Amino acid sequence: MKKRKIALLGLLLILSISLAACGSKTQSTTSNSSTKSNKTYTVATTALFKDILVAAQPDFEKSGNKLVIKVFDDAITPNVALKEGSVDATFHQNEPYLITYNKQKGTDLIKFDKGLVTTFYGVYSTKIKSLNELKDGAKISVPNDASNEGRALKLLESKGLIKLKAGVASPTKIDIVENRRNLQIVEMDGWSIIKALPDVDCGVTSSSVAVKCNIDPKSAIAIDDSLKTRKYSIILVVNKDKSKDPLAKLLQDSIRTKNVKKALQEKYKGAMVPLF
Numbered sequence: 001m002k003k004r005k006i007a008l009l010g011l012l013l014i015l016s017i018s019l020a021a022c023g024s025k026t027q028s029t030t031s032n033s034s035t036k037s038n039k040t041y042t043v044a045t046t047a048l049f050k051d052i053l054v055a056a057q058p059d060f061e062k063s064g065n066k067l068v069i070k071v072f073d074d075a076i077t078p079n080v081a082l083k084e085g086s087v088d089a090t091f092h093q094n095e096p097y098l099i100t101y102n103k104q105k106g107t108d109l110i111k112f113d114k115g116l117v118t119t120f121y122g123v124y125s126t127k128i129k130s131l132n133e134l135k136d137g138a139k140i141s142v143p144n145d146a147s148n149e150g151r152a153l154k155l156l157e158s159k160g161l162i163k164l165k166a167g168v169a170s171p172t173k174i175d176i177v178e179n180r181r182n183l184q185i186v187e188m189d190g191w192s193i194i195k196a197l198p199d200v201d202c203g204v205t206s207s208s209v210a211v212k213c214n215i216d217p218k219s220a221i222a223i224d225d226s227l228k229t230r231k232y233s234i235i236l237v238v239n240k241d242k243s244k245d246p247l248a249k250l251l252q253d254s255i256r257t258k259n260v261k262k263a264l265q266e267k268y269k270g271a272m273v274p275l276f
Contacts, residue, residue, distance in 0.1 A: 040065070045090065048208045049091055053265070056255045057069070059257050094148075094232040096151075111231065120217075121204060124193075124201070124210060128202060142187060142204050155223075158224065188207060194210060196216055208268065218269075
């Protein structure tokens with residue numbers, strides 16, 4: 001009888017240890033599951049940069065999170081959406097543009113980490129093959145937003161065609177202080193530059209715009225020094241309180257991959273250069 005009691009106690013002890021172990025295992029699994037993100041991260045962009053984000057999407061979503069890409073028709077609305085909180089980040093602008101935007105709109109959007117890709121600005125024409133062929137009084141189209149217009153005008157200045165007021169970060173047409181050849185600077189929407197080439201002698205725009213308008217970006221008759229300075233590299237932008245957001249870091253890392261490099265070669269034909 002005593003032996004049966006001892007055996008029964010032993011059996012109960014084994015069962016209690018097994019149940020405790022199972023309970024511990026279940027608790028651990030639940031804990032690991034609760035730390036898994038499974039979040040949706042929404043990024044605003046424009047048609048120029050959509051393909052980069054699409055190429056980065058598979059690597060981003062390997063983490064269990066979802067990347068939603070919202071494409072806007074202009075460069076302003078993505079920043080408005082970011083400030084309002086309907087998107088988590090933007091990927092479509094360079095730092096000089098962001099600085100100008102914050103100053104004009106009174107916002108405090110910030111650059112997240114370093115630039116990822118860079119473009120260059122070029123002079124494109126269907127009428128001339130060299131700036132030496134440019135006649136006095138010629139029409140030259142430039143983008144009509146401050147940041148991009150400034151970039152275009154600085155290119156023209158670097159080629160000795162005009163002179164700009166010193167110390168102006170983002171010059172516009174009114175900041176031209178010398179124009180000896182009476183060149184007609186025509187301001188227009190950036191997307192219209194390539195389409196309007198038959199109506200002007202030449203147009204100044206980004207290599208990324210050129211390639212999206214089915215123009216070889218390398219056919220420019222003059223380019224700026226952006227590929228060397230990297231001043232106008234395209235950056236990921238977030239709200240100020242998200243400067244250490246792990247999902248922003250995940251997206252940054254997902255862009256810096258072989259998949260994106262391949263997409264840049266296939267989709268942009270040299271118009272965008274990876275900085276990684």
